[in-house]
Amino acid sequence: MSVTPLRVTRKRPRPDLPAAEQAAAALLTALGVDLGSDSLADTPGRMARAYAELLTPREFRLTTFDNDEGYDELVMARSIPIRSVCEHHLLPFVGVAHVGYLPGDRILGLSKLARVVELFANGPQVQERLTKQIADWLTLHLQPTGVGVVIEAEHLCMTLRGVQAVGARTITSTLLGTLREDPRSRAEFFTLAGISPRT
Ligand SMILES: Nc1nc2c(ncn2[C@@H]2O[C@H](COP(=O)(O)OP(=O)(O)OP(=O)(O)O)[C@@H](O)[C@H]2O)c(=O)[nH]1
Numbered sequence: 001m002s003v004t005p006l007r008v009t010r011k012r013p014r015p016d017l018p019a020a021e022q023a024a025a026a027l028l029t030a031l032g033v034d035l036g037s038d039s040l041a042d043t044p045g046r047m048a049r050a051y052a053e054l055l056t057p058r059e060f061r062l063t064t065f066d067n068d069e070g071y072d073e074l075v076m077a078r079s080i081p082i083r084s085v086c087e088h089h090l091l092p093f094v095g096v097a098h099v100g101y102l103p104g105d106r107i108l109g110l111s112k113l114a115r116v117v118e119l120f121a122n123g124p125q126v127q128e129r130l131t132k133q134i135a136d137w138l139t140l141h142l143q144p145t146g147v148g149v150v151i152e153a154e155h156l157c158m159t160l161r162g163v164q165a166v167g168a169r170t171i172t173s174t175l176l177g178t179l180r181e182d183p184r185s186r187a188e189f190f191t192l193a194g195i196s197p198r199t
């Protein structure tokens with residue numbers, strides 16, 4: 001049975017680019033940056049557009065299919081590139097997400113796993129919330145029997161500045177349903193994610 005795909009988006013006011021550009025110019029000037037040179041003249045506009053891109057969720061069509069064959073093993077997308085900005089410093093955190101689910105009646109178009117990651121990554125975030133939002137969203141829209149999300153990321157606010165813990169990576173995970181409750185499924189998920197199983 002085919003179902004009309006749902007348009008997936010997250011409500012957020014449209015960026016006001018002229019206002020953002022003005023604010024960026026004021027910020028840079030206040031920080032002592034001279035915007036007089038040719039190559040810096042357009043920097044406030046570039047900053048405004050760059051942040052608008054990083055902070056604005058990109059909508060997509062939620063395409064699912066009947067699970068005709070009753071496939072009930074893990075579907076796993078590993079090493080989905082992820083980039084977001086930490087809501088404390090507005091500096092990027094970058095890494096990979098591993099997202100898996102145990103299908104119920106429907107399976108998800110594979111690219112949508114990466115699109116969901118991007119949907120929640122675009123905006124001011126903390127890694128813990130991002131991890132949980134992806135898992136909760138998949139549970140709500142797909143009604144699988146289990147969901148697992150692992151994110152491994154480098155936070156530039158922690159490696160470039162401040163404590164400068166170069167090379168430190170933060171790992172967060174959310175497991176729901178069978179993947180949380182059944183030790184065998186849980187271990188399989190972490191193995192497929194490339195992480196040593198936990199007890
Ligand atoms: N839990 C969590 N903390 C984060 C995340 N991203 C950034 N942070 C932390 O947010 C905290 C903000 O702490 P503050 O003490 O207010 O900021 P700060 O003075 O710039 O702190 P330092 O980074 O230690 O110099 C820092 O410890 C960051 O490492 C995240 O995704 N999750």
Ligand SMILES: [Zn+2]
Binds near residue numbers: 088090158
């Ligand atoms: Zn930060």
